[in-house]
Amino acid sequence: MLSEKQRRSIMENTNTILAQNIKKYRLKSGITQEELASRLGVTYQAVSKWENEKAAPDISFLPDMAEIFGCSIDELFGKASADKIHGEIHYDLCTEFPWADDNTLRGIVCLGRKMLRVSEDGLEGDRFTFEVTSETGEIGKVYSEWSIAVSCNVSGGCESGGDVYVSGSMFGGCNAGRDVYASGPLSGGCNVGGDVVVSGPLSGGCNTGGDLTVGGSISGNITCGDSMTVDGSIEAEMIRCGDNITVTGGIEATSIYGEVICNEVKCEKIEGDVTILKK
Known part of the structure; x- marks a missing residue:
C-alpha cells in the first residue's frame, strides 16, 4: 500500500501536469484566458488559478476543455507521464481525482480511462x-x-x-x-x-x-x-x-x-x- 506521503506526492504531480497542460493547450489553440473562461462559463480568475495550481477544475469541465483544445482527457493529464504509471499507483489515481476539495460527492463512470457522459x-x-x-x-x-x-x-x-x-x-x-x-x-x-x-x-x-x-x-x-x-x-x-x-x-x-x-x-x-x- 502507498503511504500518505507517496499518495500526496502523486496527487501534487498530477495537479502540476494538469495545470501545465491547460496553459500549453490554451496557448497552442490561440485563445486567451478570458475566451476559455467564457466558453466554459467560468471567470478568467478561475482559469488563472487552474494554470497556476491554485485550484483544480471541476470534473465536468474536462471533456469540454479537451474538445476546445482538440485533445483527449488523457493528454490533459500528460499521456507520456500516464503511460509510466503501473499497477497499484494507476488504480490509486483512478479513485482519487485532483478536483477541488469542495465537499461535493461526485459519482462518475469510466470505460477504461475514458469518463462516460450522458450528453x-x-x-x-x-x-x-x-x-x-x-x-x-x-x-x-x-x-x-x-x-x-x-x-x-x-x-x-x-x-x-x-x-x-x-x-x-x-x-x-x-x-x-x-x-x-x-x-x-x-x-x-x-x-x-x-x-x-x-x-x-x-x-x-x-x-x-x-x-x-x-x-x-x-x-x-x-x-x-x-x-x-x-x-x-x-x-x-x-x-x-x-x-x-x-x-x-x-x-x-x-x-x-x-x-x-x-x-x-x-x-x-x-x-x-x-x-x-x-x-
Whole structure:
C-alpha cells in the first residue's frame, strides 16, 4: 500500500501536469484566458488559478476543455507521464481525482480511462444509479452524470443527468435530466427534464418537462410541460402549465396559463378555463 506521503506526492504531480497542460493547450489553440473562461462559463480568475495550481477544475469541465483544445482527457493529464504509471499507483489515481476539495460527492463512470457522459456517449441517464447514504442522516451536494438514489437528507442540492430519488428532504435545489422524486420538502427550486414528485412543500420555483405533483404548498414561478397537482396552495408571479392545474388550496399569481381547478384564485391574467371547487 502507498503511504500518505507517496499518495500526496502523486496527487501534487498530477495537479502540476494538469495545470501545465491547460496553459500549453490554451496557448497552442490561440485563445486567451478570458475566451476559455467564457466558453466554459467560468471567470478568467478561475482559469488563472487552474494554470497556476491554485485550484483544480471541476470534473465536468474536462471533456469540454479537451474538445476546445482538440485533445483527449488523457493528454490533459500528460499521456507520456500516464503511460509510466503501473499497477497499484494507476488504480490509486483512478479513485482519487485532483478536483477541488469542495465537499461535493461526485459519482462518475469510466470505460477504461475514458469518463462516460450522458450528453456525449449516447447513453440514457438511468444506465447507472449511484446509491448514497450517510451515517449522520445528511449529505452535502451530490453530482453525477447518471441517476442518483439518496437515502438521507440532502443539504447542498443534487445534479444528475438521469433520475434523482431522495428519501428525505432536499435543500439547495435540484437539476436532473429525467425524473425527480423526494419524500420530503424541496427548496432551492428545480430544473427537470421529466416528472417531479415531491411529498412536501416546494419552494424556489420549478421548471419541469413532465408532470408536477406536490404534497404541500408551492412558492416560486412554475413551468410545467404536462399536468400539475398540488395538495396545498400556490404563490407565484407566473404559472405556465401544458395541461390542467389542480390545487386543493388557493392560487395567487400575476399570470396563469393553463386549465385551473382550485378552491380560490387571485390572478390578474388567466389564459384557460377556471373551475372553483365547492367547499
